[in-house]
Amino acid sequence: MQHPTEINSSGTSLNRTLPIYPLRPGELAAFVEHTDAGTAAFIRAHGFNANVHDLLLLPGPDGLAGAMLGIGDDRSASAFGGVLNKLPSNSFWHLMPGDYDTAEAILNIKLGAYRYDRFKARSENPARISWSGPDHRPSIIAAAVCLARDLINTPANLLGPAELADAGRDIAAHFGARVEQVTGDALVAGYPALAAVGSGSSRPPHMLRFTWGDDPSLPLISLCGKGVCFDSGGYDIKPSVAMLRMKKDMGGAAITLGLAQAIMALDLAVRLDVRIGCVENSISGHAMRPLDVLKTRAGSMVEVGNTDAEGRLVLADLLTDAASCKPNWLIDFATLTGAARVALGPDLPALFSNNDSFAEAMLAAGRATHDPMWRLPLWAGYDNWLDSSIADFNTVAAKPMAGAIIAGLFLNRFVPADVPWVHIDTYAWNDQTRPGHPEGGEAQALRATLAAIEGFCHIPEN
Structure with a gap:
């Protein structure tokens, strides 16, 4: 079984991970305005609106520069529950600060990471997300x-x-x-x-x-x-x-x-x-x-x-x-x-x-x-x-x-x-x-x- 404790915690260096930017629809324009022209054009071309559960992988010199996660206007943090399933396997990420409850985000990530695979051979390693700060209660x-x-x-x-x-x-x-x-x-x-x-x-x-x-x-x-x-x-x-x-x-x-x-x-x-x-x-x-x-x-x-x-x-x-x-x-x-x-x-x-x-x-x-x-x-x-x-x-x-x-x-x-x-x-x-x-x-x-x-x-x- 894949358990949430297998996700990287704050012990992982954020310098070795890619950023995830959780965004609400009202925050998208400001984010695009402050990014480089190429990334801004990429975001517009893909029609990313920061709707709940939307995920957009951002290109970079080494393949990936990060990802944008739409969390909509829903305060439940449910969008975080599906993020690991949408990220490439064997990749490592960290959450950027934003207008969301960090503890609820961590909890939903952990719950979404669960798999009952006791009787299955694993073919790949799932994406992992690290975070800074305590996670005692969500864990x-x-x-x-x-x-x-x-x-x-x-x-x-x-x-x-x-x-x-x-x-x-x-x-x-x-x-x-x-x-x-x-x-x-x-x-x-x-x-x-x-x-x-x-x-x-x-x-x-x-x-x-x-x-x-x-x-x-x-x-x-x-x-x-x-x-x-x-x-x-x-x-x-x-x-x-x-x-x-x-x-x-x-x-x-x-x-x-x-x-x-x-x-x-x-x-x-x-x-x-x-x-x-x-x-x-x-x-x-x-x-x-x-x-x-x-x-x-x-x-x-x-x-x-x-x-x-x-x-x-x-x-x-x-x-x-x-x-x-x-x-x-x-x-x-x-x-x-x-x-x-x-x-x-x-x-x-x-x-x-x-x-x-x-x-x-x-x-x-x-x-x-x-x-x-x-x-x-x-x-x-x-x-x-x-x-x-x-x-x-x-x-x-x-x-x-x-x-x-x-x-x-x-x-x-x-x-x-x-x-x-x-x-x-x-x-x-x-x-x-x-x-x-x-x-x-x-x-x-x-x-x-x-x-x-x-x-x-x-x-x-x-």
Whole structure:
């Protein structure tokens, strides 16, 4: 895998690199006026307008003299995310000062540099960009995003429940967090719904928990992630085309781990309580069946309306456990429903919450970091759609509508009203490469959630 840490940093001499001039449309005339006549004519001849993502290589005596990068009037710094893909291989560059946020530019360059090429032979070395000044924070955030991307992109034969739990354990150990890993009979006893989801696989399910921070005066942030390493749909088997991306069904756990790593690396003034449920939803003589009735950690009995609605069972036990610790904020991430994608598309995670100020803090952070989400309602009028004739309630609704809301309402039953909670239903994937967002696994909502947690002390309570 090509990771952002492979890009040259400020240790590279700028005298040995070519300049990149990031320009907005309103700055172009002044730039052309102050350059030499030949370069000015070259720029005019190529019709360069400094529109966002435009790149123009400038000729020089040795071939190249530099490059102009159009950053438009967009303040998101997204233009920097695609620049490495447009520069010649084996070339070295540095950013010239300009009207842009340097840290955001560095972050977007790093995110755009990511490639999951673990199984490919490299044919060439990509361009590299160096910069002057500190890059501590962008590097930490980029590393967290790329950790999540790596986990999501890893094929399911190489990343099963045990391997996912081990990845979380390694992160926790690196930062001195206290770790608890539960499997076998203890998992069946303590997290019965989670265990039932993984019962059909030859690879046993695991629950990984780690805690970080000891100061009881600091806020407690609890994170939960759905880690279904591959989802066949169980006995309600998915069609083959729907299974082609199901290695990403542990995207919620991957985002959770990436976020936790960033929080600990930045040494934020919080206590952290993290849980991921690591399972594989397979078919066998031991697998749960439609119409089975399962016990949850909360003690409620649920009827399995569809074995492909397994993620909510994993989260039900995790949320029950997490909520019992009375966190200040409880956040879960899950690739939970196709219905959320139908409603909002692949780029916009759905956010549900039982607390308006918490929800708005998250949405505002998403807008500020250009990592957006969209709130959908926990519409109480649909709650009785989960009624069951033989159990406390069903895992799915009898009506084929509002699937993302129904999943949120199911989870809401496992979170007390006095625990501020946000549920993020994410796609965790890029269907195609865009600047800063290579095709494959994506840590949607990670940066937004990190920013919201950093601003926690400024959020008013209801």
